[in-house]
Amino acid sequence: MAEPALTEPVRAAADSVPTELPTITVNPEPKKLKSRQSMRRPATPTQTTRSVQPTGSRSSAEIANGSGAPNVGSGPPRVPGMASELSISGDQLNTQPITRPGEILEAVPGLIVTQHSGDGKANQYFLRGYNLDHGTDMAIYVDDVPVNMRTHAHGQGYADLNWLMPETVNSLNIRKGPYFADEGDFSSAGSLRIGLVDQAPRSTASLTIGSFGYRRMFGMGSTKLGDGTLLVAGEGGSYDGPWTNPDELRKLNSLVRYTQGTTSDGFSLTGMAYANRWNSTDQVPMRAIESGLIPRFGSENPTDGGRTSRFALSGRIAGTDDIGSWKANAYAVRSSLDLYNDFTYFLSNPVLGDQFHQHDGRLMAGANASRTVNSTLGGRPVETTFGIQTRYDDIDLGLTNTYRRDFLSNIRSDKVQEGSVSIYAENTVRWTDWLRTTVGWRGDYYNARVASLYDANNSGNSHAAIGSPKFRMVVGPFNRTEFFLGAGMGMHSNDVRGTTISESPTDPTTKVDPSPLLVRTKGAEVGVRTKAVPGLESTVSLFMLNQASEIIFNGDGGDTSPSRASRRYGVEFTNHYRPRSWIDIDADLALTHARFVGYDSDQAQVYASLAGYPEAQIGSAPGNYIANAPAVVASAGIALGEKTGWFGGLRWRYLGSVPLTEDNAFRSEPISVVNGRIGYRTEAWRIQLDVLNLLNSKTNQISYGYGSLLKTDSLYNLCYPVQVAPAAVCQNGVMGMVGHPIEPLALRLTLAGMF
Numbered sequence: 126m127a128e129p130a131l132t133e134p135v136r137a138a139a140d141s142v143p144t145e146l147p148t149i150t151v152n153p154e155p156k157k158l159k160s161r162q163s164m165r166r167p168a169t170p171t172q173t174t175r176s177v178q179p180t181g182s183r184s185s186a187e188i189a190n191g192s193g194a195p196n197v198g199s200g201p202p203r204v205p206g207m208a209s210e211l212s213i214s215g216d217q218l219n220t221q222p223i224t225r226p227g228e229i230l231e232a233v234p235g236l237i238v239t240q241h242s243g244d245g246k247a248n249q250y251f252l253r254g255y256n257l258d259h260g261t262d263m264a265i266y267v268d269d270v271p272v273n274m275r276t277h278a279h280g281q282g283y284a285d286l287n288w289l290m291p292e293t294v295n296s297l298n299i300r301k302g303p304y305f306a307d308e309g310d311f312s313s314a315g316s317l318r319i320g321l322v323d324q325a326p327r328s329t330a331s332l333t334i335g336s337f338g339y340r341r342m343f344g345m346g347s348t349k350l351g352d353g354t355l356l357v358a359g360e361g362g363s364y365d366g367p368w369t370n371p372d373e374l375r376k377l378n379s380l381v382r383y384t385q386g387t388t389s390d391g392f393s394l395t396g397m398a399y400a401n402r403w404n405s406t407d408q409v410p411m412r413a414i415e416s417g418l419i420p421r422f423g424s425e426n427p428t429d430g431g432r433t434s435r436f437a438l439s440g441r442i443a444g445t446d447d448i449g450s451w452k453a454n455a456y457a458v459r460s461s462l463d464l465y466n467d468f469t470y471f472l473s474n475p476v477l478g479d480q481f482h483q484h485d486g487r488l489m490a491g492a493n494a495s496r497t498v499n500s501t502l503g504g505r506p507v508e509t510t511f512g513i514q515t516r517y518d519d520i521d522l523g524l525t526n527t528y529r530r531d532f533l534s535n536i537r538s539d540k541v542q543e544g545s546v547s548i549y550a551e552n553t554v555r556w557t558d559w560l561r562t563t564v565g566w567r568g569d570y571y572n573a574r575v576a577s578l579y580d581a582n583n584s585g586n587s588h589a590a591i592g593s594p595k596f597r598m599v600v601g602p603f604n605r606t607e608f609f610l611g612a613g614m615g616m617h618s619n620d621v622r623g624t625t626i627s628e629s630p631t632d633p634t635t636k637v638d639p640s641p642l643l644v645r646t647k648g649a650e651v652g653v654r655t656k657a658v659p660g661l662e663s664t665v666s667l668f669m670l671n672q673a674s675e676i677i678f679n680g681d682g683g684d685t686s687p688s689r690a691s692r693r694y695g696v697e698f699t700n701h702y703r704p705r706s707w708i709d710i711d712a713d714l715a716l717t718h719a720r721f722v723g724y725d726s727d728q729a730q731v732y733a734s735l736a737g738y739p740e741a742q743i744g745s746a747p748g749n750y751i752a753n754a755p756a757v758v759a760s761a762g763i764a765l766g767e768k769t770g771w772f773g774g775l776r777w778r779y780l781g782s783v784p785l786t787e788d789n790a791f792r793s794e795p796i797s798v799v800n801g802r803i804g805y806r807t808e809a810w811r812i813q814l815d816v817l818n819l820l821n822s823k824t825n826q827i828s829y830g831y832g833s834l835l836k837t838d839s840l841y842n843l844c845y846p847v848q849v850a851p852a853a854v855c856q857n858g859v860m861g862m863v864g865h866p867i868e869p870l871a872l873r874l875t876l877a878g879m880f
Contacts, residue, residue, distance in 0.1 A: 194295070194296075194388075195296075195320075195388040196268070196295060196296075196320045196321070196323055196393070197323050197384040197385070197386055197391040197392070197393050198384070198386065198388070198391045198392045198393045198441045198442050198443045198452070199269075199320065199388055199441065199443060199452070200388070200389065200443040200450060200451075200452035200495075201388070201389050201443075201445070201450050201497075202388070206304070206305070206563055206597040206609070206611070207300070207301070207302065207304060207597060207650060207652060207666070208607075208650075208652025208664045208665070208666045209234075209299070209300075209301040209302070209650065209652060209664065209666040209668075209697060210299065210300050211234070211298075211299040211699075212296060212297070212298050212299070213232050213233075213296065213297045213299070214295075214296055215294040215295045215296055215297075215322065217232065217709070217764075218232055218291065218294055218297060219291055219294070220709070220764040220774055220802075221762065221776050221800075222774070222776060222801060222802040222815040223291070223800070224800075224817050224868065224871075225240065225244050225248070225287070226286055226287055226288075226289045226290070227240075227247075227286040227287065227289070228248075229289075229291050229294065229297070230250075230286075230297070230317060231760065231778060232297065233252070233297070233299050233315070233317065234697055234699040234713035234715065234760075235252055235253060235697050235713060235715030235758050236250065236251070236252045236315075236758070237251040237252075237755065237758055237780050237796075238250055239251075239826045239827045240826055240827075240865070241407065241408050241826060241829075241865040242405040242406075242407050242408075242429070242466070242865070243374065243404060243405030243406070243429075243430055243431065244287060244364060244366075244372065244403060245287055245374060245376070245402065245403040245405075245430075245432070245433055246259075246279075246285070246287075246403075246405065246431060247259040247260065247279075247283050247284055247285035247286070247287070248285075249827055250263055251753070251755045251758065251780065252301075252314050252315055253301065253314045253315065253668065253670065253693060253695060253697075253715070253717055254670075254693040254695060254717030254718070254719035254751070254754045254755060255314045255693070255719075255754065256751070256752065256754055256755075257282075258280050258281075258282070259280045259282065259283045259284055259285075260273045260274075260280075260282035260283055260284030260311065261280070261281050261617060262282070262311055262312075262313045262314040262315075262646075263282075263284070263311060263312070263314050263316070263317065264308060264309075264310065264311040264312035264315070264316040264317070265284045265286070265316075265317050265319070266316075266317070266318045266319065267289065267319045267321065268319070268320060268321050268393075268395060268439060268441065268454075269318070269439070269441055269454045269456075269493065270437065270439045270454075270456040270458065271489075271491070271516070272284045272285070272286065273310070273311045274460075274485070274487070274489070274518075275310070275518055275618055275620075275621070276518065276520055276522070276541050276543055276620045276621045276622060277485055277620075278462065278464070278483040278484055278485035278523070278524065279462070279464055279483050279485065281617075281619060281620045282311045282617070283485075285433065285462075287376070287399075287401060287433075288378055288397065288399035288401075288435050289319070290343065290345075290358055290360055290378060290380065292331075292343060292345060292358070293321050293322055293345065293358050293380055294319055294320070294321065294322070295320045295321055295323070296319070296320040297317060297318070297319055298317070298318040298319075298320070299315065299316075300312075300315060300316045300317075301314065301315040301316075301650075301666075301668070302314075302613070302615075302648045302650050302668060302670070303593065303613045303614055303615025303616075303646050303647070303648045303670075304595050304597050304611035304612065304613040304648070304650065305551075305565070305595060305597075305613075306510075306512075306549040306550065306551045306565030306566060306567045306593075306595045307495070307512055307514075307549055307551070307567075308615075309514065309547050309567065309569055309615075309616070310545070310569070310616065310618050311617050311618075312615060313615040313616070313617060313646035313648065313670065313672070314670065321380070321382065321395070322356065323354060323356065323382070323384045323393065324347040324354045324356055324384065325346055325356060325358075326347075327346075327879045327880065328344070328345070328346030328347075328879065328880050329343075329344065329345045329346065329877060329878070329879050330342075330343070330344045330877065330878055330880075331343045331811075331875055331876065331877035331878075332875070332876050332877075333873055333874065333875040333876075334873070334874055335871060335872055335873030335874065336367075336870075336871035336872050336873070337364065337365050337366050337367050337868070337871060338363065338364060338366075338371070339362075339363075339364045339365075339871070339873055340362060341360060341361070341362040341363075342360060342361050342362070343358075343360045344359055344360075345357070345359075346358075350383065351385075352385050353383055353385030353386075354383070354384050354385070355381070355382070355383050356381070356382040356383075356384070357380070357381050357382075358379070358380040359377075359380065360376070360377075360378045360379075361376065361377050361378070362374070362375075362376045362378075363375050363376070366406070366868060367422050367868055367869055368406040368422045368424065369406070369419075369422050369423040369424060369427075370404055370406055370423075370424045370427035371404065372403050372404050372405065372406075372430075373403065373404050374401065374402070374404075375401070375402055375403070376399075376400070376401040377398075377399070377400050377401075378397075378398070378399045379398045379399070380395070380396070380397050381395070381396045381397075382394070382395045382396075383395075388443070389443055389444070389445045389450060390443065390444050390445055391442070391443060392440065392441065392442035392443070393440065393441055393442075394438075394439075394440045395437075395438070395439050395440070396437070396438050397435065397436065397437040397438075398435075398436050398437075399433075399434060399435045399436075400433070400434045401432065401433050401434070402430070402431070402432040402433075403430050403431060403432075404427070404428075404429065404430035405429045405430045405431065405466075406422065406423070406424040406429070406865070407424070407425075407426070407429050407466055407467065407468065408468065408827070408828075408863040408864055408865040409423065409424065409425050409863060409864070409865075410425070410470070410833055410835060410859075410862070410863050411828075411861065411863065411864055412835075412838075412859075412861055412862075413425065416837070418835070418837055421823075421866055422866060425467065425470050425835075426467040426470070426478060426480055428465065428480065428529040428530050429465050429466055429467055429480065430465055430530075431463055431464040431465060432462075432463050433460070433461065433462045433463070434460065434461050435458065435459070435460045436458070436459045436460070437456065437457070437458040437459075438457050438458075439454065439457075440454065440455055440456075441453065441454035441455075448498050448500075449496070449497045449498040449499045449508075450496075450497045451494070451495065451496045451497065452494070452495055453492070453493065453494040453495075454493050454494075455490075455491070455492040455493075456489075456490065456491055456492075457488070457489070458487075458488070458489045458490070459487075459488050459489075460485075460486070460487055460489070461484075461485065461486040461487075462484070462485045462486075463482065463484050464482070464483045464484075465480060465481070465482050465527060465530050466480065466481060466483070467479050467480040467481070468831075469831075469832070469833040469834065469858065470833050470834055470835055471834045471835060471836055472832065472833055472856075472858045474526070474533075475834075475836075475841070475844070475845040477528040477533065478528065479526075480526070480527045480529070480530075481524065481526055481527060481536070482523070482524070482525045482526075482527045482530070482532075483523070483524055484521070484522065484523035484524075484525075485520065485522060486520070486521040487518055487519060487521065488518070488519045489517070489518050489519075490516070490517050491514070491515050491516035491517065492515050493512065493513065493514045493515070494512065494513055495510055495511065495512035495513075496510065496511050496512070497509070497510045498510075502554055505554060505555055505556055505557075506554075506555045507553070507554050508552070508553045509550070509551070509552045509553075510549075510550065510551045511548075511549070512548070512549050512550070513546070513547070513548050513549075514545075514546075514547040514548075514549075515545065515546050515547075516544065516545050517542070517543070517544040517545075518541070518542070518543045518544070519541075519542055520539075520540070520541040520542070520543065521539075521540060522537075522538065522539045522540075522622070523537075523538045523539075524536040524630075536630050536631060537577060537578075537579055537580065537583070538577075538578040538579055539575055539576060539577050539578065539583075539622055540575075540576040540578070541573065541574070541576075541621060541622065542573065542574045543571070543572075543573040543574075543621050544571070544572055544573070545569060545570060545571045545572075545618075546569075546570050547567060547568065547569045547570070548567070548568050549565065549566065549567040549568070550565060550566055551563055551564070551565035551595070552565070559600060559601055559602070559603070560598070560599070560600055561598070561599045562596075562597070562598045563596070563597040563598070564594075564595070564596055565594070565595035565596070565613075566592065566593070566594050566595065567592070567593045567595065568590065568591070568592045568593075569591050569592075569593070569616060569643065570588070570589075570590045571587075571588060571590070571618060571621075571642055571643060572586075572587075572588040573586070573587045573588070573624075573642070574586050574587075575587070575621055575624075575625045577622075577625075579630075580628065580630060580633060582627050582628055582633070583622070583625060583626045583627060583628065583630065584625060585624075585625035586625070587621055587624040587625055587642050588642070589641065589642040589643045590643075591616050591643045593613065593614040593615055593616060594613060594614055595612075595614075596610075596611065596612050596613060597609070597610070597611045598610040598611075604655075604657055605655060605656045605657050606653060606654070606655040606656075606657055607653065607654050607655075608651075608652070608653050609650070609651065609652040609653070609654070609666075610650070610651050611648075611651075612648070612649040612650075613647075613648060613649075614645060614646065614647050614648075615645075615646040615648065616643050616644060616645055616646060617643075617644055617646065618643055618644075619641065619642055619643070619644060621642060623639060623640040624639050624640060624641065625639060626639055627639065640674075641674070644672065644674050645672070645673040646671070646672050646673070647670070647671045647672075648669060648670045648671070649668070649669050650666055650667065650668040650669075651666070651667050652664060652665060652666035653665050660702055660703055660704045661700065661701070661702045662700070662701045662702075663698075663699065663700045663701075664697075664699045665696065665697070665699075666696065666697045667694075667696050668694065668696075668697070669692070669693065669694040670692075670693045670694075671690070671691070671693075672690060672691045673690055674688065674689065674690055675690075675691055675721075675751075688721065689721045689722055689723050689725060690721070690722040690723065691719065691720065691721050691722060691751060692719075692720055692722055693718065693719040693754075694717070694718055695716050695717030695718060696715070696716050697713070697714070697715045697716075698713065698714045698715075699711075699712075699714075700712045700713070707765060707766055707767050708763070708764075708765055709763070709764040709765075710761075710762070710763050710764075711761065711762050712759075712761040712762075713758075713759065713760050713761070714757075714758075714759045715755075715757070715758040715759070716756065716757055717754070717755065717756055717758075718756065719751045719754035720749045720750065720751065721748075721749045721750070721751055721787070724747065725747040725748075725787065726747075728745070728746070728747040728787065729746075729747045731853070731857070732745050732747060734851065734854075735853060735854055735857060738840070738850060738851075738854045740838075740839075740840055740859045740860065740861075741832065741840065741854045741859060742860070743790050743860055744785075744786040744790040744791050744830055744860035744861070745786070745788070745832075745857065745860055746787075746788035746790065747788065748786070748787040748788035748789060749787065750784035750786070750787050750788065750789045751784070752783075752784060752785055752786060752829075752830065753783050753784075753785065753793075753827075753829070754783060754784065755780055755781065755783055756781055756782075756783065757779070757780070757781030758779065758780055758781070759778070759779040760776070760777060760778045760779065761776075762774060762775065762776040762777065763775055766806075768806075769806055769807050770805065770806070771804070771805050772803075772804050772805070772806060773801070773802055773803040773804065774801070774802045775799060775800070775801050775802075775819075776800045776801075777798070777799045778796075778797075779795065779796065779797050779798075780795065780796040781795050782794060782795050783828075785828060785829055785830025785862060786830040786831075786860070790830075790860075791830035791860070791861070791862050793825070793827075793828035793862070793864075794824055794828070796822075796824050796825070796826075796867070797822060797824070798818055798820075798822055798824075798867065799818070799822075800815065800816065800817050800818070800819060801815070801816040801819045802814070802815050802816070804875075808879070809878065809879055809880070810876075810877065810878045810879065811875070811876075811877040811878075811879075812874075812875070812876055812877075813874070813875040813877070814872065814873070814874050814875075815872070815873040815874075815875070816870070816871075816872055817868070817870070817871045817872075817873065818867060818868060818869060818870050818871065819870065820870075821869055821870040822867060823866075823867075823869075824866075824867055825865055825866055825867060826864075826865045826866065826867045826868075827864065827865050828862055828863070828864040828865075829862070829863050829864070830860065830861070830862055830863075831860070831863065832857040832859060832860050832861075833858050833859060833861070833863065834858040834859060835859075838858075838859050840854070840855075840858070840859055843855075
């Protein structure tokens with residue numbers, strides 16, 4: 126007989142679960158609220174209808190504190206199908222000292238979360254050799270509601286998590302690669318699913334004060350209501366930052382949630398409301414700081430910033446019966462964003478500057494449903510899942526030139542309706558005690574309409590369909606070690622405006638080729654997970670990802686920016702060690718090689734047109750490097766403490782030097798940051814001190830390499846007011862590094878009470 130299976134990959138857990146398929150009870154549980162045992166250890170399947178046997182109990186306090194127990198109405202838990210597939214509890218996520226909410230995602234091995242603007246704008250993400258911008262190719266969900274925005278004013282896949290309250294997070298489920306049939310748009314590099322807590326056995330109130338005007342109040346509590354539980358949480362916050370021009374961020378956030386039943390037989394209803402406004406110090410030219418034109422925390426345009434809001438209502442339900450299980454969810458989200466940025470300074474407008482305004486207002490609605498059937502094949506357990514996913518976005522988009530946030534001129538304005546329907550199926554067979562395979566297929570169909578208000582030639586209809594096969598195999602366990610293999614095809618959607626465009630919004634005489642609506646991704650991965658060493662869980666994953674085209678829509682210019690096909694391959698090495706109940710250690714390393722495929726003849730022509738002007742030409746040569754593609758990502762952390770008493774921890778993250786241009790002429794400096802925490806807690810109160818950027822690193826949060834123009838540049842006088850340099854040179858500007866400095870050492874003190 127094979128050995129018992131590996132530890133369930135919940136970093137905060139120390140017990141083990143087998144790799145057998147999840148099983149369903151013959152007689153479903155009563156559909157009423159109760160403090161339920163966690164489904165940690167399914168029984169070995171021996172017949173068509175089987176019962177799930179829990180291994181131990183969790184109190185309602187542990188569940189509410191985010192111990193990773195499945196949420197009400199989320200459906201039966203799934204067994205990991207890849208070595209890189211991982212679940213992390215909310216408890217573990219909240220041991221990390223963070224600067225902003227999105228940084229809780231840095232618990233994902235190999236993921237870097239950063240920011241190059243104010244804290245009301247979506248984070249920038251880096252994973253598996255991808256500069257994911259604000260979310261392209263990494264799908265994020267909160268309680269099964271998609272966060273990524275299609276055809277967004279600022280960037281395709283825009284995923285803003287500034288409305289997330291970390292204390293309300295119950296779990297983070299991680300998948301990487303296009304090997305899962307129920308994962309679709311934006312998920313080629315990875316898919317992150319965040320679950321929220323269902324109840325709080327004790328009310329909590331906290332106050333945080335810190336450096337640079339940081340203030341935050343948070344409260345959460347729950348009560349019995351009928352046969353269920355009503356949870357309410359909210360926060361209010363402000364932050365100025367170290368910037369010469371203060372952020373003056375003001376944020377309000379709230380959550381109301383009703384749950385009834387259990388994980389497998391229950392439902393939840395959730396409402397959210399969020400509003401934020403801020404100023405921002407965007408990335409600035411390094412040459413301006415080095416010359417003393419502006420201070421390190423200064424800005425080229427102090428009127429940059431924005432405002433945003435999000436209102437959401439969602440619900441989900443799950444049930445079991447004699448043949449299996451089913452679940453469904455639905456959601457509606459109303460969101461808006463008004464963003465003012467100036468990235469090129471005086472390149473386009475030599476007098477008033479290049480600030481522009483991006484507006485995105487949308488109603489996003491969708492519904493999903495799936496059915497799982499348990500059966501046998503030759504006496505072996507079989508699980509088959511069928512599902513359907515739908516989504517519709519009604520979007521109002523605007524792009525204008527502005528000066529100090531005042532309107533100057535229109536670039537483009539569009540009304541977009543974009544809908545999709547996806548179907549999928551997966552079949553999992555346990556052939557022996559040590560072999561399990563999963564075969565799946567997914568089909569996606571997209572249909573959209575663009576009404577371009579200022580240029581009817583850029584209006585039109587667009588539709589596309591794509592099918593994606595999937596395969597996974599698990600071998601083991603042998604000596605508490607399992608081996609994984611995955612392969613599949615995936616996709617991401619492009620901004621639909623790029624599929625109907627025919628001429629440049631800024632120059633109608635310039636014709637533009639449209640881009641495809643759906644882009645193919647192919648991937649494969651082999652991995653191993655072992656717990657052969659007591660207390661230590663380690664995984665190694667080797668992966669490759671090929672993308673047909675990294676075509677993106679340029680929200681700053683209003684036109685498409687097609688790029689070539691790309692290839693990536695790499696390795697991830699993750700470790701989690703828990704030698705004692707009061708000590709938790711993790712260390713991760715990711716190495717990736719990312720390159721474009723083929724030769725960029727168009728860029729070669731641009732490079733030739735800049736001859737004689739090295740300040741514009743250096744960095745503009747054709748090459749196969751992918752800008753901002755991370756080659757080395759590493760992190761390590763230690764958390765100390767029991768439920769009461771002293772506690773603390775340290776967290777280190779590292780992002781290696783990356784190419785900033787395709788010819789590798791400009792490279793960023795490595796980023797190394799350490800955060801720390803120390804505190805004391807009892808059953809009734811907690812005091813906690815977070816130290817951010819503990820070593821006061823003076824690196825940049827993020828760097829870029831592109832052309833821009835300052836009035837102090839010698840090239841400025843060759844272009845304005847009388848143009849002496851060639852037009853191509855004046856349009857390109859001075860190539861160089863621009864960056865957003867990391868905030869210096871900062872302290873944040875939290876006082877919290879439970880009652």
